[in-house]
Amino acid sequence: MKLDIFTEIQDPRPWTPDHEHRRIMEALEQAKLADEMGYGTWWQVEHHGGEEFSLSSAPEILLTAISQHTKNIRLGHSAALAPYRFNHPIRIAERAAFLDHLSNGRVELGLARSTIPEWRTFNIAADEARDQMQQAFEMIPKMWTQERFSWKSQYFDIKDVPIVPKPLQKPHPALWQACSSPASFEQAGRNGVGALGVTLWAPPEQVKAWIGLYRQAIAACKQPVGEFINDKVAFFTFVHCADTDEEAMRNGAATAAAWYTNRSFTFFEAKEQFLQQAAEQEKRLKDPAGSALLGQFLTDEQARSGGRVNRAQIVIGRIMQGEDVPPEEVYDALAEQDSLIVGSPETCLRKMQVYADLGIDRLMCFHQVGQLPHDKVMKSIRLVGELIPKLERKSTGSLSAQV
Secondary structure (H helix, E strand, C coil), X not given: CEEEEEECCCCCCCCCCCHHHHHHHHHHHHHHHHHHHCCCEEEECCCCCXXXXXXXXXHHHHHHHHHCCCCCCEEEEEEEECCCCCCCHHHHHHHHHHHHHHCCCCEEEEEEXXXXXXXXXXXXXXXXXXXXXXXXXXHHHHHXXXXXXXXXXXXXXXXXXXXXXXXXXXCCCEXXXXXXXXXXXXXXXXXXXXXXXXXXXXXXXHHHHXXXXXXXXXXXXXXXXXXXXXXXXXXXXXXXXXXXXXXXXXXXXXXXHHHHHHHHHHHCCHHHHHHHHHHHHHHHHHCCCCCHHHHHHHHHHHHHHCCCCCHHHHHHHHHXXXXXXXXXXXXXXXXXXXXXXXXXXXXXXXXXXXXXXXXXXXXXXXXXXXXXXHHHHHHHHHHHHCCHHHHHCCCCCCHHHHC
């Protein structure tokens, strides 16, 4: 399993007069250190109207800056918002290709359909977002590899246009899809692209099931949207490493995890999002032309759970209903299901091995969270970076022997 870094550029209150500039410059410093420590990819999100939750409204610009201050770390969009009112597919293709040249071939491109509040801001119909993302997946690789490009659908009418520049990487950069539901993991596999998921609120058995669905779908993929299949799975989760477990907690790890949980469910209007996903899944189950694999997975998942909910799901449900759950309670519920990687290097390595054993190829370490001080984030990046050789080395013995 390789270690990457995932960032939102969070900017929690209280704010100083230079708060935005400071956070952006800190992100650049963190990227430089990640490159020095040997992390695989720097993954930058795209969000709009994020306020405290995320300053990352123009990730392609930050990634361009990072490309000029680093040498080896790969540069990942995680992910470019694909409905065309956010980003026209031509603009996604052009920007990614240009960045590929400026970075000497280090770009990895993920696409996402986004969520309810951002759809509302950009006047995007929720029931069209997935189809628009699918068309973007099918269009962009062709723009990169064909001399001239044409496409006609209910959304686009493009006639014989040369899309330049072409990427430096041949045939093109690796493609990924942001995944947060069984339907999206199945779609990513069917498209032959990598899956970018989140483990923060999912217990290991659920993550394992999602990975299994993805592996089945991609094994059956005969016509990937790109010129090659990217069969990798990446997940992000909160990671904070200090010299000792006690120091990690003193740094504010519990408060940061709770802050992120509360803020993310508020920003994404999670109750509405979950209802939308449930409606989509029900529609796919009833659609004769839908995926039989997804339908069987949803049926099996219902049987596996037996209708049970775990402690983390109960806490999340309370947050979705607007309750202000104490930080310690949120942290304990997430830690109980191994959703957080917090503690000493030894503790973090042991927890990371849990994810490696699930079949995750890339663990996207979410270091810069909430009000964690920049110097503590930098120390966490450094300490976790020192674990990279141990995780990437093929194990010849037990994990305890490596520690």
